[in-house]
Amino acid sequence: MKQIKIAIIDDHDLFREGIKLVLGQIENFEVVFDTSSGFLFLDFLQNSLPDVVLMDINMPVIDGVETTQKALQLNADLKVIALTMFSDTTHYTQMIDAGIKGFILKKSNKFELQQAINAVYSGGNYFSQEIMQKLAFQSVNFASALNQFTHRELDVLHLVCKGLTTQEISDKLFISVKTVEVHRSNIFHKTDVRNICELIVWAIKNNYFSVE
Amino acid sequence: MKQIKIAIIDDHDLFREGIKLVLGQIENFEVVFDTSSGFLFLDFLQNSLPDVVLMDINMPVIDGVETTQKALQLNADLKVIALTMFSDTTHYTQMIDAGIKGFILKKSNKFELQQAINAVYSGGNYFSQEIMQKLAFQSVNFASALNQFTHRELDVLHLVCKGLTTQEISDKLFISVKTVEVHRSNIFHKTDVRNICELIVWAIKNNYFSVE
């Protein structure tokens, strides 16, 4: 039976060491590379080709999305499984766009991980139950609003969330205060919120804005 | 050399399995119990006494803070090290109040974990560098605000963040609109924000409010 060569990219040393040992226990799995840095992984790809890549999404300097995009530019056949700690919905679509083959939560167990690696290695996909549910749930009140915002509304929405007043937004976008009010009012109707406070919470919930 | 008996409480199965293997590699360390549930750990404590406890903070149902509090009620000598994945500042003070002996990030490495366990087992403390820095850094613009909120201000802050208007907050707390205004104004001065929008963002950033 052929060994499946696995690379792990995760900036959490303990988790990486742990998962390495977990995977080492499974026969025909072999961790050939592990690193905390997206850059070092891209270097590694210059000379090597792992069968499956486990990629943390939330990393400093160069995150999982960017690392995956660059890695797939180097080798389009690369099979990447995204790992995420909490149910971070922000990057789901980005990672899927980037071309990952699977998506599992770090709180999943050894067997799910094994299943995911085997599925992806065989040319399939693996998306964990929790994530599919979350995506499905989101699409109800999320996708309906998505694409409904005009460009200008998105501009205004973003500035509103940053705490700018109508006057400040008007100055920044070089449009009248009245125009800003119109955009804001249209956003209210589309999102079904009553005031800016609710809008900010809505925007954060629906990943139109991040406090980080 | 006496074996150090370690218990691990973490709802992330993969991480727990991994850390178990990591600790198993270190001589005189022995993982005697591991679970994803705070309740099951409290049950375990009825009949057993581990030397050191590794406790995840962010857990569903019963979190690390509550589990630690209840565990220390059962046995005040218990040595608990808190584990946190990201730099979650919310529960630092709560955990320290609860009586933990150490605090390390999950992204720290095997050696730091080993050091922490040995330090705590020998009756000392261990707080990782990153956390001390974070606490020190925060104390400039955060700890000054922390504990400066009065009970009523916290009530108002929470309702403001939920999008309630001054009138609605007044109705909910059975106080005058003018009183709510006073509290809100005091919060503004303490947090150095100009309006509710900035306050909401501030509250989320500083973990006084969560959109989840």
Added chain:
DNA sequence: TTTTATCTAAGGGTATACCCTTAGAAATGA
């Protein structure tokens, strides 16, 4: 006992948010 902190509430003011309508200009698409 005196001081301090907290909660309460008011008067009286300005600024901004929020809501309605109408409407022209420009671009897009049938």
Added chain:
DNA sequence: TCATTTCTAAGGGTATACCCTTAGATAAAA
């Protein structure tokens, strides 16, 4: 060519946010 969408902007209104000050009641700490 005509209809639709988007961006722009205004008039004119009410409601709410926001900012001062002052001040009584209460409870805890010095």
